[in-house]
Amino acid sequence: MRAARFHGPDEGLVVEEVPRPEPGPGEVLIDVSACGLCHSDLHLMHGDLPIPTPRTLGHEAAGEVAATGPGVDHLDPGTSAVVFGGWGCGHCEVCTRGDDQLCNVLEWAGIGQDGALADFVVVPDAKYVLPTEIDPVEAAPLTDAALTPYRAVQRARDHLAPTDTLLIVGIGGLGQFGVQFAAMTGAQVVAADQDAEKLALAEDLGADVTIDVTQESIQSAVRRVTDDGADAAIDFVGKDETLQACGNALGTQGRLYIVGIGGGSFELSFNPLVGSELVCTNVFWGSIDQLRDVLDLAEAGRLDVGVEPVGFADLVGTYDRLEDGDVDRRAVLVPE
CATH class of the missing domain: 3.90.180.10 (Medium-chain alcohol dehydrogenases, catalytic domain)
Structure with a gap:
């Protein structure tokens, strides 16, 4: 064979x-x-x-x-x-x-x-x-491409209300499913990517707001459509810059779920400029x-x-x- x-x-x-x-x-x-x-x-x-x-x-x-x-x-x-x-x-x-x-x-x-x-x-x-x-x-x-995002969204969903905001970063092979599962939670779904075609796809799949990161920072865009920042963020890229952008966009007691294996890391420490009491975890399949x-x-x-x-x-x-x-x-x- x-x-x-x-x-x-x-x-x-x-x-x-x-x-x-x-x-x-x-x-x-x-x-x-x-x-x-x-x-x-x-x-x-x-x-x-x-x-x-x-x-x-x-x-x-x-x-x-x-x-x-x-x-x-x-x-x-x-x-x-x-x-x-x-x-x-x-x-x-x-x-x-x-x-x-x-x-x-x-x-x-x-x-x-x-x-x-x-x-x-x-x-x-x-x-x-x-x-x-x-x-x-x-x-x-x-x-996998659907199963891993499903687990990530399910874990986030346990801490979300319909009035909350869920940020999805990276609309690739996994992120496309992440948007669909996120839309099923009833929360406001914000999708971020650098590719205009992927953002158009995210909108078709249920995203309420899309962010072109080549035109606007994730933090400023999220703060524009929320009162306190995102309640949860799922990073399907996993690079230093995307993880930091997610952290900056989270509100008080926000939760970050790391799915992408882009080699980045997120330092969780006291920072009065971002949301307080953040929680960060990874997702395995x-x-x-x-x-x-x-x-x-x-x-x-x-x-x-x-x-x-x-x-x-x-x-x-x-x-x-x-x-x-x-x-x-x-x-x-x-x-x-």
Whole structure:
């Protein structure tokens, strides 16, 4: 079978032939119909997180059950499904409460274990395979590009009232879903980006206010449309400048959720010039139950999923475009 294998920063990503895997006890073999391309893949290829190589990348998968290992009797071959990629050890306290993705990042699909940029992928536990009738090309990005923003917005929603303001920074592959979930909270949604087309998309997806950061600072724009500043901010970029801009735009007891892995940091200290008693936290993917929620919303037609299908032949070039910001919504590998 074909697989996109990362051989380290020097050799990079190579599409090559490898043996088709077979499922062991409790495992499921998925015939991959689609796998999303993610900015986090680029971080792996840049060596930001050292992983064993060669490694098949890809953690946003949808397809059909091809075979099951001993002990799996509830998934029939041919079942359409998505794969939850935040694999955990399965037996620690975090996993047993349903937050497998918080167990150990080195267990995740496409990082600690071979992922789904391939014709087939073995899923280590059948609980990570969720049946769905959604078109697999649209379903694949839901497993991360939609799931992670869903978790971020859900965490923010616990501290929001309909009269509050939620700031979304970065309207890319994840931010586009962040705007949609934010609009479902009933709060005022403010979306910020430097790309006019992405801001127009944000408005179409439910943003009440958009900020072109090339024309106006996030802080001044937010202060213009609120009394005290934003009540919560979700940063899908994660660079020093965007994190600081979010902090400056927050009001009293505002909350900052860091999703983007742009390498930035936010210093939380006494500063009388910004909101007092701020809270800052990061967001790691989402849970299996939250993925079920996302699938329910998609099946109900409540999500706008924009995808660009690409084949193995265009895979490396598409990652180059992704790094240059030249992918409008979400690129998805569709094996020919």
